[in-house]
Amino acid sequence: MRSIGVACFGFALSLSGGAATAGFEHPMEFYEATNGGNCVTCVWIAAEGIIDLDTAERFRAFLRSNDLDEARGLNIHFNSPGGSLIGGVLLGMAIREQQANTTVSAAHVDDVYDSGLRKVTYDPQIQAECSSACVFAFAGGVSRFASKTTPGAAIGFQDVGRLGVHQFYDSLGLADPSAPAFNAEDRITDQKIISILIGFLSEMDVSAELLQLASRTDPRDMHYLTEEELQTTRVDNRMVRDVFITGYPNGVGITEIRYARRNAEYRLEVYCSSGDMHMLATIDWRGTYDVPSHREWKLYDGVSLKDAGALELVSEDFDRRIDGGVTGKLRFRFADPLSDLIHRKRFAFEDWSSRYANNAASAMSFTLPENFDGLHLLHRTCM
Template sequence: MGLIFFLLTVMLGLPCVATAKDMTFEIVYMNHTNVVVADGDITAKTPEAFQAFLDTSPFDGFRFVVALNSGGGSLVGGMRLGQMIRESGLDTTVEAYPPDATTGKPGYATRPGQCYSACAIAFLGGVRRAKPEEAKLGFHQFSSAGGSFEVRESVYMTEAVAQLMGATVLGYILKMGGEPELFTRLSETLPHEMWKPRTDDLTGLKIITRETFQDFEFEPYGQGVISYAQSAENVAGRSVVGQITAYCKAGVPYVLLSALKLEHGTDARTRTLIAEEQNGYVISAEGRGKPAKYGPGAVNVRMSEGLPLAELQLDARGVDLVTRGPVLIRVDFPAAVGAIFALRTTPSQRDLAALSAAFRLCFR
C-alpha cells in the first residue's frame, strides 16, 4: 500500500494548500492508559511528524490511546496516519485536551472532540475505537483533485485518480475492520457535506469497536447445551479474556473465561500468582439490584497451558443477573499480577435465550 500512497500523493498534487494548524502530537501521562493528543489539521507531512513522535517520545504505559481532534485535511495523509496507528497497536478516540494555563501543554481536563473527513479515516486505524457520546465524527466523499484545485488535470487523469483512490479507500476500510457499506455511505456524501453516523451506524458498520460480549452461540453439551461468545476487542493491554462460555456441570452453573490465543493468555507463573492472590469475583448489573459477590472458593484458575483461564461457579442469583441483561464480571486479584480477568456483556434477547438454555439443567 505504500507505493499506492506514493503514487496518489504525486497524482493528487499533494501536499495540499497550507492549513490553519498542522497536527501536533503530545503525550498526557495517565495511570495505566497514556493518551497521545493529536490536535490540528492533517497534511501530507502529518505521517512524518507522527513517525518522529513515535521515535522520540517515551512509551511506558500499559495502553496508549490516540485522542483525535481535527477538522480533516489530506485524505492520503489520513490513511497513512491510520495505518501507522494500527501498525503501532494504538487505540483511537475523539477527544480534545485543552492546554494547561501554566505549561501550555495538554492538561488532564478533557472535552468532546471533533474528527471530520480525513481525521475520521485516520480514526479507523485504532485497534480499539471509541467515540464519547458528545464527540463529533463525520465522513464525506473524497475529491479526485485532492485539494490541489489550481492543477488543470485532464478528464482522463481525473477519472483515473478517482478510480484508484476509490479502490484504495475501500481497501483501507476493509483492512481496518470496517464494513463495505461504510465506503458506500461516505461516497454518497458530497465533499461539501458531512455524514455523521448515528449510534447504530457506529456499531453496525464497525466504525467503533465492540468491547462487550454478545452474539452468543450454543452447541450440544452432555444432555444440555453450552453457550459461548467471543470478543477479540476485549483482549488489550492486561485484559486477556477473549471468550466466555456458560454451562451446567453436575447440576451446578458455571461460566468459563478463556483466552483466544496462547500468546494472549497468561503463563504458568502468572496463573499461580492469580490462584494464590484472587479473592473471588463479582457479577454486577447497573440498575438491577445489588451485585452478586463470590468468595475465592468459587474461582478455579486453570493451571494448564491451554486457553481456559478461570472457571467461575454461580448460584441462582448470578444466573439471574447473567440471563436477564448486561453484566460486568470481574475476578478480584491485585493489578500488580499483570493481568485482568474481566468482561462486559450486552446481550440481545436471542443471546439471553441462549444463556438461559445453557443453565436450564441446573434448575430442574
C-alpha cells in the first residue's frame, strides 16, 4: 500500500476526479454525528465536502483530536461530489488503515452538543452522493454499504445515497479540449495513473470493471451505479451472490445463500428442524482470525433478527485450514415461528452488546431476490 501512496504524489497536481460543485464549496470536513439513538451504529463519522490532496491528513488529525485513533468498525458516511482523484485514493488508503466502514448518507444538523457531537435528523430534500474521486475514498471501507437494501441497523438507520463515476481528466484539457495540451509524456502519465488505480482497487477488493464503467462516461456527465453494478464491481461488498435450493433423497430441502465480504466467504444454509427454522453459517475467514478474542467477546451469542426475535447459538466449531485461515461453523435456531419467517426477504441481523458483536452479526445479513420464494418449501421439507 505504501508504494501506491508514494507513486500517487507524482501525478497529483494535474488530475481531477470530478467537478467540485454539487452544493459544496468547501474542502471535506469530518465530524461526529448521531441520530440520538443508543444503537451501536447511531454515532458515525460524517465526511462532507470536496476532496483535496490534504484530506487524508485532515482525516487522521480528526481521529487523533477526537481520541478515535482506533476507528476499527466505525462507519464513515460520505456526502461529496469528488475533487482530487489522488486525494480520493489517499483517503481510501487512510480509511483502510483504520479498518473503518463506509456508506453514503446526508442529514440536517439541528443541534451541537458541548462535546462537539452533532445531532442530525433525516431530511428527504437532501440527496446524498459520493461521486467521482469520492468513490475511490469509499472503496477503502472494510465493509461498504452502497445498496439500497442495506439493513438500517448497519448504518445508523440512514438512507443510502448514490455513487457516481465518470472519466478522470486534466482540468486544462477539459476547459479547452482542442488545445494542444497532451503529448506522449502525458499519455505515459495516464497509463501510470490507471496502473495505480487498478492496483489500489485490487488491494481494496474492488473489481477493475469500475474503471471501465467510469471510462464510458464523459467527465461532464455522471453515471450512477446500479444495484447490479454495485454487486459485480464489489463496490458494495455485502450483497448476496448466489441463492439456490438443495434437495436431498430423504426429502429435506435447504435454502443456501452464498456471498463474500472483504475478509471472509459466507455460506448460510437455512432449513427446518422440529418445526423451527435453523441456519448453519459456514464462515471462511481469510488470513488470521482471533478465535480466543471471538470467544472472549462472545461474538454471535446475542444475535437477533431486526424487527423480530432472537437467534439461539446452538453450537460453534472452528478449524484451522491448510492456507492458514480459519473456518467457523455456527448453528443457530430462530425464535420466531417458521410461518412468519418464510415470508421475509430481508434478514438483517444485529447484536447490541458491542460494536464488534454488531459488526459480526451484521455481516451475516442478506436480502433474498424478489423472485425467490424457496423459503416457502421449508415447512414441507422439515427434518
